[in-house]
Amino acid sequence: MRALGYAARWQYGEYKYKTGGNMQPKRVDYLSYEPEGNGILWIKFNRPDRLNALYGLAEQDSTMAKVGEYMRAGDADPNIRVIVLTGVGKAFCAGADMKSRSTEQLSDPGVDGTRQHFSEHFTPLFRDISMIRKPTIAMVNGAAVGAGLDMALHCDIRLGCENTRFFTYQNVGQIPENGALYLLPRIVGMGRALELFFTGGFLEAEEAYRWGLLNHLYASEELESKTRELCDRIINSPPLVQWISKRIMRTAMDTSLEATMQLTANASGILDRSEDSREARKAFLEKRAPTYKGR
CATH class of the missing domain: 3.90.226.10 (2-enoyl-CoA Hydratase; Chain A, domain 1)
Structure with missing residues (x-):
């Protein structure tokens, strides 16, 4: 465990x-x-x-x-x-x-x-x-x-x-x-x-x-x-971005720049395909406030 x-x-x-x-x-x-x-x-x-x-x-x-x-x-x-x-x-x-x-x-x-x-x-x-x-x-x-x-x-x-x-x-x-x-x-x-x-x-x-x-x-x-x-x-900020950024920053306190950049590269690919990311881009183009769901 x-x-x-x-x-x-x-x-x-x-x-x-x-x-x-x-x-x-x-x-x-x-x-x-x-x-x-x-x-x-x-x-x-x-x-x-x-x-x-x-x-x-x-x-x-x-x-x-x-x-x-x-x-x-x-x-x-x-x-x-x-x-x-x-x-x-x-x-x-x-x-x-x-x-x-x-x-x-x-x-x-x-x-x-x-x-x-x-x-x-x-x-x-x-x-x-x-x-x-x-x-x-x-x-x-x-x-x-x-x-x-x-x-x-x-x-x-x-x-x-x-x-x-x-x-x-x-x-x-x-x-x-x-x-x-x-x-x-x-x-x-x-x-x-x-x-x-x-x-x-x-x-x-x-x-x-x-x-x-x-x-x-x-x-x-x-x-x-x-x-x-x-x-x-x-x-009012996307929760997935907050959660992943927090985890990477805390991990980065004990790791290297190269390892941190690899973590962010992996996370960016995951976030790019999230529902919240699509909603953020759509809301930006439609000039409205986004509605985030944390997924």
Whole structure:
């Protein structure tokens, strides 16, 4: 099963959220699943009294597990075109709930047990966010701390406001986990990523925007409306082109120019024969808006 591609893993039932045509996941109150008829799916961290700190660790009903489940459900739903991850209240996500964890009586699993726990539980959850076909946006409405920062990094696009703050793991004696050490240097550059990790791991909104960590920076009262405007532009673009471009770009992060150009040559031949491609050309000649079906 591990060797199968993402689409094949859906087909063979590794992800069990598509049953009987119903693509709605099991809901929990600490993470909202809000699909809209316009094609936008809002996934919202919903523990505002705890600054949207994560519920649980990596178990089945933890916040991180549910983020992956919700995103996979949205990815499988043909009515969803773009997925927005954000927080309720004044924070995006405060990361692990350190207050509740400090009161837990946990046995020490040892170094190898900890490594295995991350490898088998956390790593697949974050990898799933990056593997989503459809465009994903992190609307970072406030503090993104630790795993909250990691989840924002795994999204395709990040939008923020003057309240946006990014914090890494230094203050709890850890290195950035869950792909942050891979993604952040590729987004902001090696020097800036190392500067962040060497100096305490705190980044304000303006600097995050200058570094390229945020695609756009808006006033807080405009953040949602501007996010919706971006979603509308995404929805009006052909979905197959988006999905294939995203996959090739992410693959290109670890391959050569020649290999990437071969991938694009193969993809162009497939797209040229798609229904959406024919519709785009026809709409252009007829001077009308195209209607895309994702096939």
